[in-house]
Amino acid sequence: MSTARTSAFATAVTRTDTPSQPDLTSHCGRATPIPGCGVLGAATIIGETAGVHRFRSKAAFARFTGTAPIPVWSGNSSRVRLNRGGNRRLNSALHMIAVTQTRGVGPGKAYVERLMAEGKTRTEAVRLLPRRISDVVYRTLKRTDTTASQTSDHKMAMAA
Template sequence: MKKTVIGIDVSSRTLDLSVIEHKQVHYATIENKVKSIVKFLKAYDDTKTIIAMENTGRYNWYIYEALEQFSFEVYVISPLHLSKSLGLVRGKNDKIDALRICQFVQKNKAELTAWQPTARNIQCLKVLLSERNSRIKTKRQLLARQNDYKLMKTLGLDKELLALNKQQVKALEKQIKKIEHKINDIIESDQKLKNQQQLIKTIPGVGNVLSWTIIGKTEGFSKFTNPRKFACFAGVVPFEYQSGSSIYRKPKLSMFADKELKSILHLAAMSAIRLDNDLRKYYVKKVKEGKNKMSVLNAVRNKIIHRIFAIIKNQTAYKNNLVLS
Protein backbone atom coordinates (compact mmCIF):
# COMPACT_ATOMS: atom_id res chain seq x y z
CA MET A 1 0.00 0.00 0.00
CA LYS A 2 1.40 3.39 -1.01
CA LYS A 3 1.49 5.94 1.73
CA THR A 4 -0.42 9.20 1.76
CA VAL A 5 1.77 12.22 2.43
CA ILE A 6 0.39 15.35 4.06
CA GLY A 7 2.51 18.50 4.10
CA ILE A 8 1.45 21.27 6.48
CA ASP A 9 2.43 24.92 6.16
CA VAL A 10 1.88 26.33 9.65
CA SER A 11 0.85 29.86 10.57
CA SER A 12 -0.61 31.35 13.74
CA ARG A 13 -4.26 31.15 12.64
CA THR A 14 -4.47 28.70 9.74
CA LEU A 15 -2.88 25.55 8.35
CA ASP A 16 -2.39 25.08 4.61
CA LEU A 17 -2.31 21.39 3.77
CA SER A 18 -1.08 19.60 0.68
CA VAL A 19 -2.14 15.94 0.38
CA ILE A 20 -0.41 13.61 -2.09
CA GLU A 21 -2.60 10.53 -2.46
CA HIS A 22 -2.54 8.04 -5.37
CA LYS A 23 -0.33 10.47 -7.34
CA GLN A 24 -3.01 13.14 -6.99
CA VAL A 25 -2.46 16.40 -5.08
CA HIS A 26 -5.22 17.95 -3.00
CA TYR A 27 -5.14 21.21 -1.07
CA ALA A 28 -7.01 22.39 1.98
CA THR A 29 -6.94 25.23 4.49
CA ILE A 30 -8.16 24.78 8.05
CA GLU A 31 -8.03 26.67 11.33
CA ASN A 32 -5.01 26.12 13.53
CA LYS A 33 -7.15 24.65 16.32
CA VAL A 34 -7.15 21.17 17.83
CA LYS A 35 -10.79 20.51 16.94
CA SER A 36 -10.31 21.44 13.27
CA ILE A 37 -7.08 19.44 12.96
CA VAL A 38 -8.58 16.30 14.50
CA LYS A 39 -11.63 16.56 12.23
CA PHE A 40 -9.42 16.79 9.13
CA LEU A 41 -7.06 13.96 10.13
CA LYS A 42 -9.83 11.51 11.00
CA ALA A 43 -10.36 10.96 7.26
CA TYR A 44 -6.86 9.45 7.10
CA ASP A 45 -6.93 7.49 10.36
CA ASP A 46 -7.20 4.09 8.64
CA THR A 47 -4.49 4.77 6.04
CA LYS A 48 -0.71 4.64 6.08
CA THR A 49 -0.14 8.35 6.34
CA ILE A 50 3.00 10.44 6.68
CA ILE A 51 2.64 13.94 8.08
CA ALA A 52 5.35 16.55 7.66
CA MET A 53 5.62 20.16 8.80
CA GLU A 54 8.17 22.85 9.53
CA ASN A 55 9.21 23.57 13.09
CA THR A 56 7.61 26.96 13.74
CA GLY A 57 7.81 26.85 17.53
CA ARG A 58 4.58 27.63 19.39
CA TYR A 59 2.43 27.62 16.28
CA ASN A 60 2.94 23.83 16.11
CA TRP A 61 1.49 23.16 19.56
CA TYR A 62 -2.13 22.56 18.51
CA ILE A 63 -0.94 20.10 15.85
CA TYR A 64 1.15 18.21 18.40
CA GLU A 65 -1.83 18.03 20.74
CA ALA A 66 -4.09 16.72 17.96
CA LEU A 67 -1.51 14.16 16.75
CA GLU A 68 -1.45 12.48 20.16
CA GLN A 69 -4.84 10.99 19.23
CA PHE A 70 -3.43 9.27 16.13
CA SER A 71 -0.57 6.93 15.20
CA PHE A 72 0.70 8.65 12.08
CA GLU A 73 4.35 8.75 11.01
CA VAL A 74 5.28 12.38 11.71
CA TYR A 75 8.30 14.47 10.72
CA VAL A 76 9.06 17.97 12.00
CA ILE A 77 11.54 19.62 9.64
CA SER A 78 14.04 22.37 10.34
CA PRO A 79 13.10 25.45 8.26
CA LEU A 80 16.79 25.94 7.44
CA HIS A 81 17.15 22.34 6.23
CA LEU A 82 14.08 22.73 4.04
CA SER A 83 15.10 26.08 2.52
CA LYS A 84 18.64 24.87 1.75
CA SER A 85 17.32 21.74 0.04
CA LEU A 86 15.05 23.59 -2.40
CA GLY A 87 17.80 24.82 -4.69
CA LEU A 88 16.81 27.37 -7.33
CA VAL A 89 13.10 28.13 -6.92
CA ARG A 90 10.73 30.82 -8.09
CA GLY A 91 7.60 32.01 -6.36
CA LYS A 92 6.24 31.32 -2.92
CA ASN A 93 2.85 31.04 -1.25
CA ASP A 94 1.35 28.89 1.50
CA LYS A 95 -0.03 26.29 -0.94
CA ILE A 96 3.33 25.91 -2.69
CA ASP A 97 5.13 25.71 0.67
CA ALA A 98 2.86 22.86 1.81
CA LEU A 99 3.56 20.95 -1.42
CA ARG A 100 7.31 21.50 -1.09
CA ILE A 101 7.19 20.04 2.43
CA CYS A 102 5.47 16.94 0.98
CA GLN A 103 8.08 16.58 -1.75
CA PHE A 104 10.93 17.15 0.71
CA VAL A 105 9.84 14.35 3.04
CA GLN A 106 9.30 11.97 0.10
CA LYS A 107 12.89 12.52 -1.06
CA ASN A 108 14.64 12.67 2.31
CA LYS A 109 12.56 10.41 4.55
CA ALA A 110 15.41 7.90 5.02
CA GLU A 111 17.63 10.61 6.54
CA LEU A 112 14.99 12.11 8.84
CA THR A 113 14.14 11.18 12.42
CA ALA A 114 10.47 10.64 13.17
CA TRP A 115 8.87 13.05 15.63
CA GLN A 116 7.93 11.74 19.07
CA PRO A 117 5.67 13.54 21.57
CA THR A 118 7.66 15.48 24.17
CA ALA A 119 6.99 14.84 27.87
CA ARG A 120 4.92 17.58 29.49
CA ASN A 121 7.62 18.56 32.00
CA ILE A 122 10.17 18.94 29.17
CA GLN A 123 7.69 21.08 27.23
CA CYS A 124 7.25 23.32 30.28
CA LEU A 125 11.01 23.50 30.77
CA LYS A 126 11.60 24.58 27.17
CA VAL A 127 8.88 27.24 27.31
CA LEU A 128 10.24 28.67 30.57
CA LEU A 129 13.79 28.75 29.18
CA SER A 130 12.50 30.60 26.12
CA GLU A 131 10.67 33.11 28.34
CA ARG A 132 13.78 33.57 30.50
CA ASN A 133 16.00 34.20 27.47
CA SER A 134 13.51 36.72 26.08
CA ARG A 135 13.55 38.71 29.32
CA ILE A 136 17.33 38.58 29.61
CA LYS A 137 17.61 39.95 26.06
CA THR A 138 15.19 42.77 26.91
CA LYS A 139 17.07 43.53 30.13
CA ARG A 140 20.35 43.72 28.22
CA GLN A 141 18.83 46.19 25.77
CA LEU A 142 17.47 48.36 28.58
CA LEU A 143 20.83 48.44 30.37
CA ALA A 144 22.59 49.43 27.14
CA ARG A 145 20.11 52.28 26.71
CA GLN A 146 20.85 53.83 30.11
CA ASN A 147 24.00 55.58 28.88
CA ASP A 148 22.03 57.21 26.04
CA TYR A 149 19.85 59.16 28.45
CA LYS A 150 22.79 61.47 29.22
CA LEU A 151 22.34 62.87 25.71
CA MET A 152 18.84 64.04 26.65
CA LYS A 153 19.98 66.15 29.57
CA THR A 154 19.37 69.39 27.65
CA LEU A 155 15.76 68.30 27.08
CA GLY A 156 15.24 67.63 30.77
CA LEU A 157 14.15 64.03 30.13
CA ASP A 158 17.25 62.16 31.29
CA LYS A 159 16.33 61.58 34.95
CA GLU A 160 12.72 60.64 34.28
CA LEU A 161 13.55 58.20 31.50
CA LEU A 162 16.41 56.68 33.50
CA ALA A 163 14.07 56.12 36.46
CA LEU A 164 11.50 54.41 34.19
CA ASN A 165 14.27 52.29 32.68
CA LYS A 166 15.47 51.15 36.10
CA GLN A 167 11.89 50.25 37.09
CA GLN A 168 11.60 48.04 34.01
CA VAL A 169 14.94 46.39 34.76
CA LYS A 170 13.89 45.62 38.36
CA ALA A 171 10.57 44.19 37.15
CA LEU A 172 12.38 41.97 34.65
CA GLU A 173 14.83 40.78 37.30
CA LYS A 174 11.92 39.72 39.52
CA GLN A 175 10.29 37.89 36.62
CA ILE A 176 13.56 36.14 35.71
CA LYS A 177 14.01 34.95 39.31
CA LYS A 178 10.42 33.69 39.38
CA ILE A 179 10.93 31.78 36.13
CA GLU A 180 14.21 30.30 37.42
CA HIS A 181 12.44 29.08 40.57
CA LYS A 182 9.78 27.46 38.38
CA ILE A 183 12.45 25.78 36.24
CA ASN A 184 14.15 24.48 39.38
CA ASP A 185 10.80 23.14 40.68
CA ILE A 186 10.30 21.19 37.43
CA ILE A 187 13.78 19.66 37.67
CA GLU A 188 13.35 18.83 41.37
CA SER A 189 9.96 17.18 40.78
CA ASP A 190 11.39 14.67 38.27
CA GLN A 191 13.99 12.31 39.76
CA LYS A 192 15.50 11.49 36.36
CA LEU A 193 15.98 15.14 35.41
CA LYS A 194 17.24 15.96 38.90
CA ASN A 195 19.84 13.20 38.66
CA GLN A 196 20.91 14.40 35.20
CA GLN A 197 21.39 17.95 36.44
CA GLN A 198 23.39 16.81 39.47
CA LEU A 199 25.73 14.79 37.24
CA ILE A 200 26.12 17.57 34.67
CA LYS A 201 26.98 20.16 37.30
CA THR A 202 29.97 18.11 38.50
CA ILE A 203 31.80 19.17 35.30
CA PRO A 204 34.01 22.27 35.67
CA GLY A 205 32.29 25.45 34.49
CA VAL A 206 28.81 23.95 34.22
CA GLY A 207 26.16 25.69 36.31
CA ASN A 208 22.38 25.88 36.49
CA VAL A 209 21.78 27.71 33.20
CA LEU A 210 23.85 25.36 31.03
CA SER A 211 22.47 22.26 32.78
CA TRP A 212 18.87 23.48 32.24
CA THR A 213 19.63 24.34 28.61
CA ILE A 214 21.30 21.01 27.85
CA ILE A 215 18.42 19.06 29.39
CA GLY A 216 15.90 21.15 27.45
CA LYS A 217 17.71 20.96 24.09
CA THR A 218 18.29 17.20 24.37
CA GLU A 219 14.81 16.64 25.88
CA GLY A 220 16.31 14.75 28.78
CA PHE A 221 18.96 13.14 26.51
CA SER A 222 16.30 11.42 24.41
CA LYS A 223 16.50 13.67 21.33
CA PHE A 224 20.32 13.65 21.17
CA THR A 225 22.38 10.64 22.22
CA ASN A 226 25.51 11.32 20.16
CA PRO A 227 27.84 14.03 21.55
CA ARG A 228 29.35 14.85 18.14
CA LYS A 229 25.91 15.48 16.62
CA PHE A 230 25.02 17.72 19.55
CA ALA A 231 28.36 19.53 19.21
CA CYS A 232 27.55 20.15 15.54
CA PHE A 233 24.11 21.41 16.58
CA ALA A 234 25.80 23.78 19.06
CA GLY A 235 28.23 25.02 16.40
CA VAL A 236 31.49 24.05 18.13
CA VAL A 237 32.79 21.55 15.55
CA PRO A 238 35.08 22.97 12.84
CA PHE A 239 34.52 21.73 9.27
CA GLU A 240 37.03 21.45 6.44
CA TYR A 241 36.74 23.42 3.19
CA GLN A 242 38.87 21.78 0.52
CA SER A 243 38.60 20.83 -3.12
CA GLY A 244 41.45 19.27 -5.10
CA SER A 245 44.84 20.88 -4.58
CA SER A 246 43.93 24.48 -5.40
CA ILE A 247 41.16 25.24 -2.90
CA TYR A 248 41.89 24.91 0.79
CA ARG A 249 40.86 26.92 3.83
CA LYS A 250 41.46 26.37 7.50
CA PRO A 251 38.64 24.40 9.20
CA LYS A 252 35.96 26.80 10.38
CA LEU A 253 32.88 26.66 12.56
CA SER A 254 29.56 26.50 10.77
CA MET A 255 27.22 29.49 10.77
CA PHE A 256 24.30 27.07 11.09
CA ALA A 257 24.24 26.59 14.84
CA ASP A 258 22.13 27.18 17.90
CA LYS A 259 23.67 30.52 18.82
CA GLU A 260 21.96 30.70 22.20
CA LEU A 261 23.42 27.34 23.24
CA LYS A 262 26.81 28.26 21.80
CA SER A 263 26.87 31.47 23.85
CA ILE A 264 26.07 29.63 27.10
CA LEU A 265 28.73 27.02 26.33
CA HIS A 266 31.24 29.84 25.77
CA LEU A 267 30.54 31.23 29.25
CA ALA A 268 30.91 27.73 30.72
CA ALA A 269 34.27 27.28 28.96
CA MET A 270 35.48 30.68 30.21
CA SER A 271 34.51 29.65 33.74
CA ALA A 272 36.16 26.23 33.41
CA ILE A 273 39.57 27.58 32.39
CA ARG A 274 39.65 29.79 35.49
CA LEU A 275 39.36 26.74 37.75
CA ASP A 276 41.95 24.14 38.73
CA ASN A 277 41.00 21.19 36.54
CA ASP A 278 42.06 19.22 33.48
CA LEU A 279 40.27 21.62 31.10
CA ARG A 280 42.38 24.52 32.37
CA LYS A 281 45.54 22.43 32.06
CA TYR A 282 44.57 21.56 28.48
CA TYR A 283 43.89 25.23 27.66
CA VAL A 284 47.18 26.48 29.17
CA LYS A 285 49.18 23.73 27.45
CA LYS A 286 47.73 24.44 23.99
CA VAL A 287 48.15 28.21 24.32
CA LYS A 288 51.81 27.72 25.31
CA GLU A 289 52.21 25.60 22.17
CA GLY A 290 51.18 28.63 20.16
CA LYS A 291 47.59 27.66 19.40
CA ASN A 292 45.02 30.41 18.87
CA LYS A 293 43.23 31.16 22.15
CA MET A 294 39.74 31.21 20.63
CA SER A 295 40.43 27.94 18.80
CA VAL A 296 41.52 26.29 22.07
CA LEU A 297 38.51 27.76 23.89
CA ASN A 298 36.25 26.24 21.25
CA ALA A 299 37.94 22.88 21.85
CA VAL A 300 37.13 23.31 25.56
CA ARG A 301 33.46 23.89 24.66
CA ASN A 302 33.54 20.70 22.63
CA LYS A 303 35.14 18.78 25.48
CA ILE A 304 32.47 20.00 27.92
CA ILE A 305 29.76 18.57 25.62
CA HIS A 306 31.55 15.21 25.34
CA ARG A 307 32.04 15.04 29.11
CA ILE A 308 28.36 15.78 29.69
CA PHE A 309 27.24 12.95 27.40
CA ALA A 310 29.84 10.58 28.86
CA ILE A 311 28.74 11.04 32.47
CA ILE A 312 25.07 10.72 31.50
CA LYS A 313 25.83 7.50 29.64
CA ASN A 314 27.92 6.06 32.49
CA GLN A 315 25.83 7.60 35.28
CA THR A 316 29.04 8.56 37.06
CA ALA A 317 29.90 11.97 38.48
CA TYR A 318 32.88 13.84 37.04
CA LYS A 319 35.98 13.07 39.12
CA ASN A 320 37.79 16.39 38.86
CA ASN A 321 36.53 18.55 41.74
CA LEU A 322 36.02 22.30 41.24
CA VAL A 323 38.80 24.07 43.10
CA LEU A 324 39.49 27.79 42.71
CA SER A 325 42.97 28.44 41.33
Protein backbone atom coordinates (compact mmCIF):
# COMPACT_ATOMS: atom_id res chain seq x y z
CA MET A 1 0.00 0.00 0.00
CA SER A 2 1.49 3.29 -0.99
CA THR A 3 1.62 6.31 1.24
CA ALA A 4 -1.28 7.86 -0.66
CA ARG A 5 -3.45 4.77 -0.11
CA THR A 6 -2.50 4.67 3.57
CA SER A 7 -3.39 8.36 3.91
CA ALA A 8 -6.68 7.79 2.10
CA PHE A 9 -7.47 4.89 4.41
CA ALA A 10 -6.63 7.02 7.47
CA THR A 11 -8.89 9.79 6.16
CA ALA A 12 -11.71 7.30 5.59
CA VAL A 13 -11.26 5.94 9.10
CA THR A 14 -11.35 9.45 10.53
CA ARG A 15 -14.51 10.38 8.59
CA THR A 16 -16.58 7.38 9.62
CA ASP A 17 -18.76 7.58 12.71
CA THR A 18 -18.80 3.83 13.20
CA PRO A 19 -15.79 1.88 14.45
CA SER A 20 -13.44 1.03 11.60
CA GLN A 21 -12.37 -2.35 12.97
CA PRO A 22 -14.91 -4.38 10.97
CA ASP A 23 -13.99 -2.48 7.79
CA LEU A 24 -10.30 -3.22 8.31
CA THR A 25 -11.06 -6.84 9.13
CA SER A 26 -12.90 -7.22 5.82
CA HIS A 27 -9.81 -5.91 4.00
CA CYS A 28 -6.99 -7.55 5.91
CA GLY A 29 -8.38 -10.39 7.94
CA ARG A 30 -7.04 -10.89 11.44
CA ALA A 31 -4.12 -8.43 11.65
CA THR A 32 -5.58 -6.27 14.41
CA PRO A 33 -5.78 -8.86 17.25
CA ILE A 34 -2.10 -8.12 17.89
CA PRO A 35 -2.03 -6.18 21.18
CA GLY A 36 -0.99 -2.59 20.63
CA CYS A 37 -1.66 -2.66 16.89
CA GLY A 38 -4.20 -0.04 15.89
CA VAL A 39 -6.07 0.34 12.65
CA LEU A 40 -3.53 2.61 10.98
CA GLY A 41 -0.63 0.43 12.11
CA ALA A 42 -2.32 -2.66 10.69
CA ALA A 43 -3.02 -0.86 7.41
CA THR A 44 0.62 0.22 7.19
CA ILE A 45 1.86 -3.30 7.90
CA ILE A 46 -0.42 -4.88 5.33
CA GLY A 47 0.28 -2.25 2.70
CA GLU A 48 4.05 -2.22 3.10
CA THR A 49 4.27 -6.02 3.24
CA ALA A 50 2.44 -6.36 -0.11
CA GLY A 51 1.78 -10.05 0.40
CA VAL A 52 3.44 -12.20 3.01
CA HIS A 53 3.92 -14.97 0.43
CA ARG A 54 6.99 -13.04 -0.83
CA PHE A 55 8.99 -14.07 2.26
CA ARG A 56 10.37 -17.58 2.67
CA SER A 57 10.54 -17.42 6.47
CA LYS A 58 9.97 -15.25 9.50
CA ALA A 59 13.69 -14.43 9.47
CA ALA A 60 13.41 -13.09 5.92
CA PHE A 61 10.40 -11.02 6.97
CA ALA A 62 12.34 -9.66 9.97
CA ARG A 63 15.22 -8.73 7.68
CA PHE A 64 12.77 -6.89 5.40
CA THR A 65 11.25 -5.02 8.33
CA GLY A 66 14.67 -4.07 9.71
CA THR A 67 14.00 -5.80 13.03
CA ALA A 68 16.56 -8.57 12.69
CA PRO A 69 19.24 -7.63 15.22
CA ILE A 70 22.83 -7.49 14.05
CA PRO A 71 25.22 -9.25 16.48
CA VAL A 72 28.30 -7.31 17.57
CA TRP A 73 31.16 -8.86 19.54
CA SER A 74 33.74 -6.92 21.45
CA GLY A 75 35.97 -8.83 23.79
CA ASN A 76 33.89 -11.01 26.09
CA SER A 77 30.63 -9.12 25.63
CA SER A 78 28.11 -10.17 23.01
CA ARG A 79 25.59 -7.51 22.08
CA VAL A 80 23.28 -6.66 19.23
CA ARG A 81 23.05 -3.37 17.44
CA LEU A 82 20.28 -1.62 15.62
CA ASN A 83 19.64 -2.67 12.05
CA ARG A 84 19.39 0.52 10.02
CA GLY A 85 18.27 -1.33 6.90
CA GLY A 86 14.88 -2.63 5.93
CA ASN A 87 11.57 -0.92 5.33
CA ARG A 88 11.51 2.10 7.64
CA ARG A 89 7.72 2.60 7.55
CA LEU A 90 7.15 -1.01 8.52
CA ASN A 91 9.83 -0.77 11.18
CA SER A 92 8.15 2.34 12.55
CA ALA A 93 4.78 0.58 12.77
CA LEU A 94 6.38 -2.36 14.60
CA HIS A 95 8.21 0.04 16.91
CA MET A 96 4.94 1.77 17.85
CA ILE A 97 3.42 -1.63 18.68
CA ALA A 98 6.51 -2.40 20.80
CA VAL A 99 6.25 0.90 22.68
CA THR A 100 2.56 0.29 23.36
CA GLN A 101 3.21 -3.26 24.56
CA THR A 102 6.11 -2.12 26.74
CA ARG A 103 3.74 0.22 28.56
CA GLY A 104 1.55 -2.69 29.57
CA VAL A 105 -0.76 -3.58 26.66
CA GLY A 106 0.07 -7.15 25.69
CA PRO A 107 2.99 -9.49 26.33
CA GLY A 108 5.75 -6.97 25.54
CA LYS A 109 6.12 -5.69 29.09
CA ALA A 110 6.74 -9.18 30.48
CA TYR A 111 9.25 -9.90 27.68
CA VAL A 112 11.21 -6.71 28.39
CA GLU A 113 11.21 -7.40 32.15
CA ARG A 114 12.44 -10.96 31.56
CA LEU A 115 15.30 -9.72 29.37
CA MET A 116 16.23 -7.11 31.97
CA ALA A 117 16.30 -9.83 34.62
CA GLU A 118 18.72 -11.75 32.38
CA GLY A 119 21.10 -8.79 32.45
CA LYS A 120 20.19 -6.80 29.34
CA THR A 121 19.75 -3.07 29.57
CA ARG A 122 16.30 -1.59 28.98
CA THR A 123 17.45 -0.19 25.63
CA GLU A 124 18.69 -3.60 24.48
CA ALA A 125 15.50 -5.28 25.65
CA VAL A 126 13.25 -2.80 23.86
CA ARG A 127 15.43 -3.14 20.76
CA LEU A 128 14.83 -6.92 20.74
CA LEU A 129 11.06 -6.66 21.22
CA PRO A 130 10.18 -5.56 17.64
CA ARG A 131 11.76 -8.77 16.33
CA ARG A 132 9.36 -10.85 18.45
CA ILE A 133 6.47 -8.67 17.28
CA SER A 134 7.66 -9.12 13.69
CA ASP A 135 7.42 -12.91 14.15
CA VAL A 136 3.85 -12.57 15.49
CA VAL A 137 2.88 -10.29 12.59
CA TYR A 138 4.39 -12.77 10.11
CA ARG A 139 2.45 -15.68 11.60
CA THR A 140 -0.77 -13.65 11.64
CA LEU A 141 -0.37 -12.50 8.04
CA LYS A 142 0.58 -16.01 6.94
CA ARG A 143 -2.53 -17.43 8.63
CA THR A 144 -4.71 -14.72 7.09
CA ASP A 145 -3.15 -15.25 3.64
CA THR A 146 -3.81 -19.00 3.84
CA THR A 147 -7.41 -18.42 4.97
CA ALA A 148 -7.99 -15.89 2.18
CA SER A 149 -6.61 -18.24 -0.49
CA GLN A 150 -8.78 -21.11 0.79
CA THR A 151 -11.84 -18.83 0.72
CA SER A 152 -11.12 -17.68 -2.85
CA ASP A 153 -10.55 -21.31 -3.94
CA HIS A 154 -13.89 -22.23 -2.37
CA LYS A 155 -15.66 -19.33 -4.12
CA MET A 156 -14.14 -20.35 -7.47
CA ALA A 157 -15.26 -23.94 -6.94
CA MET A 158 -18.78 -22.78 -6.09
CA ALA A 159 -18.88 -20.58 -9.21
CA ALA A 160 -17.84 -23.45 -11.49
